[in-house]
Amino acid sequence: MSGEILDAINGSVFGVWFLIGAALVFWMQAGFAMCEAGFTRAKNTGNIIMKNLMDFCIGTVVFILIGFGLLLGEDLAGIIGRPGFDIFTNYANFDWSNFVFNLVFCATTATIVSGSMAERTKFLSYCVYSAVISAIVYPIEAHWTWGGGFLAQMGFHDFAGSNCIHMVGGIAALVGASMLGPRIGKFERDASGKVTKVNAFPGHNLVAASLGVFILWLGWYGFNGAACTTVEQLGSVFVTTTIAPALATVTCMVFTWVKYGKPDVSMCLNASLAGLVAITAPCDVTDAFGAIVIGIVAGLLVCFGVWFLDYKLHVDDPVGAVSVHCLNGIWGTLAVGLFATNSAPGYSIADAAGNEMVGLFYGGGLKLLGIQFVGMFSTAAWTVITITITFFLIKAVMGLRVTEEEEILGLDSTEHGLASAYSGFAIMDVSNTLNMSVNENTDLGVSEYDNASQVQKDAAVKVVTAPVPNTSGIHKVVIIAKLSRYDKLRKAMNALGVTGMTVTQVMGCGVQKGSGEMYRGVEMDATLLPKIKLEVVVSKIPVEDVIEAAKRTLYTGHIGDGKIFVYSLDNVVKIRTGEEGAAALADVE
Numbered sequence: 001m002s003g004e005i006l007d008a009i010n011g012s013v014f015g016v017w018f019l020i021g022a023a024l025v026f027w028m029q030a031g032f033a034m035c036e037a038g039f040t041r042a043k044n045t046g047n048i049i050m051k052n053l054m055d056f057c058i059g060t061v062v063f064i065l066i067g068f069g070l071l072l073g074e075d076l077a078g079i080i081g082r083p084g085f086d087i088f089t090n091y092a093n094f095d096w097s098n099f100v101f102n103l104v105f106c107a108t109t110a111t112i113v114s115g116s117m118a119e120r121t122k123f124l125s126y127c128v129y130s131a132v133i134s135a136i137v138y139p140i141e142a143h144w145t146w147g148g149g150f151l152a153q154m155g156f157h158d159f160a161g162s163n164c165i166h167m168v169g170g171i172a173a174l175v176g177a178s179m180l181g182p183r184i185g186k187f188e189r190d191a192s193g194k195v196t197k198v199n200a201f202p203g204h205n206l207v208a209a210s211l212g213v214f215i216l217w218l219g220w221y222g223f224n225g226a227a228c229t230t231v232e233q234l235g236s237v238f239v240t241t242t243i244a245p246a247l248a249t250v251t252c253m254v255f256t257w258v259k260y261g262k263p264d265v266s267m268c269l270n271a272s273l274a275g276l277v278a279i280t281a282p283c284d285v286t287d288a289f290g291a292i293v294i295g296i297v298a299g300l301l302v303c304f305g306v307w308f309l310d311y312k313l314h315v316d317d318p319v320g321a322v323s324v325h326c327l328n329g330i331w332g333t334l335a336v337g338l339f340a341t342n343s344a345p346g347y348s349i350a351d352a353a354g355n356e357m358v359g360l361f362y363g364g365g366l367k368l369l370g371i372q373f374v375g376m377f378s379t380a381a382w383t384v385i386t387i388t389i390t391f392f393l394i395k396a397v398m399g400l401r402v403t404e405e406e407e408i409l410g411l412d413s414t415e416h417g418l419a420s421a422y423s424g425f426a427i428m429d430v431s432n433t434l435n436m437s438v439n440e441n442t443d444l445g446v447s448e449y450d451n452a453s454q455v456q457k458d459a460a461v462k463v464v465t466a467p468v469p470n471t472s473g474i475h476k477v478v479i480i481a482k483l484s485r486y487d488k489l490r491k492a493m494n495a496l497g498v499t500g501m502t503v504t505q506v507m508g509c510g511v512q513k514g515s516g517e518m519y520r521g522v523e524m525d526a527t528l529l530p531k532i533k534l535e536v537v538v539s540k541i542p543v544e545d546v547i548e549a550a551k552r553t554l555y556t557g558h559i560g561d562g563k564i565f566v567y568s569l570d571n572v573v574k575i576r577t578g579e580e581g582a583a584a585l586a587d588v589e
Contacts (some may be wrong), residue, residue, distance in 0.1 A: 022100050030215055248295040278298040
């Protein structure tokens, strides 16, 4: 009798722990939000937060309607579960705990993609993707492993989701980022289209990113440990879940220190997550030695992945989601076949005939490794096909990417009407987030510079002070232009041979006004627009050529496209004589 009571208490305790683990996994959404926001630019922070919020909320809606049934419904031919509406028709006997537990895992899969497609994706298009992966893509492949599907019947093992969650999310991130294209300015190309330079876009807030990583690490104890059924198994899972990310982070620190001369903060943060992803599948079946090796490989793999995407595939992944989740999801899945040992508490990997299997490095041969590869490949193939179709249809119907100007201004303002996620703080990106409204009365009727008359050109881009002849021939040219024209203006100046310039972000308005945005139903009056002030000093290059190139670049066919101020520096040069004056002239361009 006392044994039955203890069993009942033990079952209740682990039932409660199961739900606490689910809550910890839900809390990981905050970690993803902080991590992704910190690794991207300030002008897109609100958009990042909104996408992470909607991943869970939209996921909940579609998981109720179809996802839960496809995942844990009655098995149909080992492929899908039978959809049902027991949550409505038989709520008294519904499996509430399993629903919540699997819902939070589903939301995790969806949100991995947010970071890789950050800063340039239409919000509506992202919402559609999020609904599809939560309703169909994830539930079906997860059924194969956790719902009694054909992979479970083979003996495939993925305890907490290296394969079913992280690799799937990572593959979706790779496909999405590839189809979306890189952020403006990420890659510089020559005339033939070959990438000649990769530019770094530092995250605006490493404090938020590191907070996100610590939140994720904490949540991972629930992610990996929630399904444990004994104290011994739970303790072992906590140990492996601690060792692997720690070793991955140390490995990455040493590697970046040696390779780049300094330990890389952001890469080490990614490495912690890489180690967590890699240990997720084998956390319950490996020992401390296996966790150490898995972590070391994960720390190197994430560094390789970031380099490979940037310099070989030329895929722009702002937060390293593909390197962390896809590559290390694959590694963690295969690591089961290498490091699974029956010395781990609660070990229960067996083939279809019930024969126990262990990893290659523990005397088990290639059998388990082969099964793990089949499971990984099947899941990867399903994900590639379904996600590619999903993004292709979204792109064809509503488009995936925002316009160039929307991307430059930032998605906070253009997608959500949010002036800044940091209102009241002096952050440079604030000047990028005010939307632009073109006054209909400014249209000059001709949008092409070559077709415009001289009057139209002068009206669009006004030269405030004409060049004044001087003995030195040195002029300072100050150009005020829309922020969105900066990259084209810079290239135009470079093409003339002007390589030295000073650029300042400023606020201002003229005929064109800032548009009022809504906050909690109240219109905010925004009368200032983001501008750039570009200053150059020229002597050998004719100032007329600089003015013409600037006017051609800034012209869009509207009054107020820009202003050009030209100043003579003759008096400045006259006060400098001899070698000092000659040096000044030589250094102008």
